[in-house]
Amino acid sequence: GAGVSQTPSNKVTEKGKYVELRCDPISGHTALYWYRQSLGQGPEFLIYFQGTGAADDSGLPNDRFFAVRPEGSVSTLKIQRTERGDSAVYLCASSSPGRGEQFFGPGTRLTVL
Amino acid sequence: KQEVTQIPAALSVPEGENLVLNCSFTDSAIYNLQWFRQDPGKGLTSLLLIQSSQREQTSGRLNASLDKSSGRSTLYIAASQPGDSATYLCAVRDGSGGYQKVTFGIGTKLQVIP
Numbered sequence: 050g051a052g053v054s055q056t057p058s059n060k061v062t063e064k065g066k067y068v069e070l071r072c073d074p075i076s077g078h079t080a081l082y083w084y085r086q087s088l089g090q091g092p093e094f095l096i097y098f099q100g101t102g103a104a105d106d107s108g109l110p111n112d113r114f115f116a117v118r119p120e121g122s123v124s125t126l127k128i129q130r131t132e133r134g135d136s137a138v139y140l141c142a143s144s145s146p147g148r149g150e151q152f153f154g155p156g157t158r159l160t161v162l
Numbered sequence: 163k164q165e166v167t168q169i170p171a172a173l174s175v176p177e178g179e180n181l182v183l184n185c186s187f188t189d190s191a192i193y194n195l196q197w198f199r200q201d202p203g204k205g206l207t208s209l210l211l212i213q214s215s216q217r218e219q220t221s222g223r224l225n226a227s228l229d230k231s232s233g234r235s236t237l238y239i240a241a242s243q244p245g246d247s248a249t250y251l252c253a254v255r256d257g258s259g260g261y262q263k264v265t266f267g268i269g270t271k272l273q274v275i276p
Contacts, residue, residue: 082264091166091251091266092206105263140205148213149194149255149262153206 051075053154055141061160062131070126070157074143081124082151083116084140092140098124131161164189166254168267175242176275183237183270185252190230193257197226197237199248200269206251210237214257242274 054073062068074081079100084092094108101121109115113131118124128135138158142151165188175181185195194213198206210219210226212235218227225238239246249269255262 084266089268091268092253093266094264097263107263142206148211150208150211151196151253151264152208153198155205 053141053143053152055139055154055157057157058155059158059160061162063162064131064133066131066161068128068131068159070128070139070159072124072126072141072143072154074122074124074141075145075152076122078143078145078152079121080144080146080149081118082142082144083124083126084142086138086140086156095126128159131159133161135159136161164254164256164263164265166252166265166267168250168252168270170270171268172271172273174273174275177242177244179242179274180238180240181242181272183239183250183252183272185235185237185254185267187233187235187254187265189256190233191257192230193255193262195226195228195235195255196253197224197235198251198253200251201248209250239272242272244274244276247272247274 056071081098083095086092097105098118113129116126138156140156142153144151167186169184196211197209212228223240228235249271251269252267255264
């Protein structure tokens, strides 16, 4: 596709459940970022992939959060034992090598009841 | 740790006015700085990207400047229109190390009144 896509657009789950959020970056973009955005705040960095490897996962809040990018394209953010505080919009961005301009997807709004 | 501040937090102007949004950052060792707009309930749209070696970038009615040494960037919007109403976010990409962490400000919410 022409841009970054994210699925689902909305996810409602119950406390304690497991969720997976998917990001499909722009073709050819080797860098992929996950962010979390709470209401009235700027995006908060979670994890950065360069190719298949997580180059920086220092933003993941705890070990309930995990992300993979097995083939260097699509990435999945996985959240175990969800808590109400995990409710936010999860944004994905990709960029090409060198220039570093990020292009964002529309986000997944996660609501934990 | 990089910190990014955006001032003002909110701004309301009449249509046609020129305006300036400010972004400041604490660590000047940056790789680049990117300005985005975000409409309510939507993702981020890239407006301008300034590399660390550049002083400014222009796109249509938008002009962004970068002063690395003082840790500041400004986004200038000329002849504002109601369609410019959105939240404007500044993002700084660090230049240190083998990776490039990105830090966002919390944004400036702009309302342009017809």
